[in-house]
Amino acid sequence: MPADPVGGELLKAPSTSARRRWRKLLDSSGAGKRARAVVNLILERGHCTTEDLAALGYEHPPRAARDVRELGIPLVTLKVRGQSGRLVAAYTLPPSLPSARPQPGSGRRAIPKRLKQALLVRDGARCAVCGLTYEAQYLQADHRVPYQVRPDSGRAAVAPDRLMLLCGSCQRSKSWSCEHCPNWVTRDAETCLRCYWGSPDNHFHIAIAPARRLDVVWTGDDCAVYDTALSACADGIEGLRLLLLALLRTHVGH
Numbered sequence: 001m002p003a004d005p006v007g008g009e010l011l012k013a014p015s016t017s018a019r020r021r022w023r024k025l026l027d028s029s030g031a032g033k034r035a036r037a038v039v040n041l042i043l044e045r046g047h048c049t050t051e052d053l054a055a056l057g058y059e060h061p062p063r064a065a066r067d068v069r070e071l072g073i074p075l076v077t078l079k080v081r082g083q084s085g086r087l088v089a090a091y092t093l094p095p096s097l098p099s100a101r102p103q104p105g106s107g108r109r110a111i112p113k114r115l116k117q118a119l120l121v122r123d124g125a126r127c128a129v130c131g132l133t134y135e136a137q138y139l140q141a142d143h144r145v146p147y148q149v150r151p152d153s154g155r156a157a158v159a160p161d162r163l164m165l166l167c168g169s170c171q172r173s174k175s176w177s178c179e180h181c182p183n184w185v186t187r188d189a190e191t192c193l194r195c196y197w198g199s200p201d202n203h204f205h206i207a208i209a210p211a212r213r214l215d216v217v218w219t220g221d222d223c224a225v226y227d228t229a230l231s232a233c234a235d236g237i238e239g240l241r242l243l244l245l246a247l248l249r250t251h252v253g254h
């Protein structure tokens with residue numbers, strides 16, 4: 001059913017001939033699975049909402065929309081009434097195809113499975129941020145420097161030293177932090193590489209702010225150690241943070 005954008009006209013699916021032209025453009029761009037999902041939904045319905053993308057399993061819908069734009073295919077963002085009655089973002093295509101056609105391979109490309117396997121051999125099935133071990137299917141290869149900042153192509157796009165393995169939770173946190181960082185606009189790759197999200201084991205800031213971060217997760221028998229320490233802190237979790245910081249200061253002599 002066509003969506004009714006706030007203050008606008010119904011979003012109708014493109015004509016058969018227009019769908020054919022858009023799909024030809026999509027095929028020539030070398031689009032990945034996520035970008036294809038967005039465009040195909042628009043061609044079928046005339047629009048694609050963040051709710052639609054979430055239903056397909058994409059937990060960060062704006063990222064999927066950005067994949068399309070990075071291919072050189074413009075998207076128009078509107079507000080429509082979602083299933084709950086609340087306003088949600090909806091994406092649609094412009095009335096005509098862009099005059100400059102995207103070149104094959106010019107946009108974000110899917111990371112080959114063989115490269116992810118090489119990362120698993122190099123790092124083990126471990127998230128580079130939280131340090132937890134996962135089944136391989138729950139880890140994804142992610143660029144240390146976001147594509148928006150450094151759009152790698154060719155061999156650079158599949159260089160193992162430019163990639164790391166992240167669990168879904170840490171990948172979403174990294175995406176949010178990067179997208180709200182001033183460097184998202186200035187686009188300096190070295191700044192990303194000195195950031196916690198680009199180099200968790202050797203960083204000098206977090207999204208420009210001078211800070212250090214270490215994610216520690218207690219598992220197995222160590223959970224009892226955590227519970228005992230937490231119960232001994234009058235201020236709860238904040239008290240435990242201060243206790244750990246005090247212990248580190250004592251250990252290194254500060």
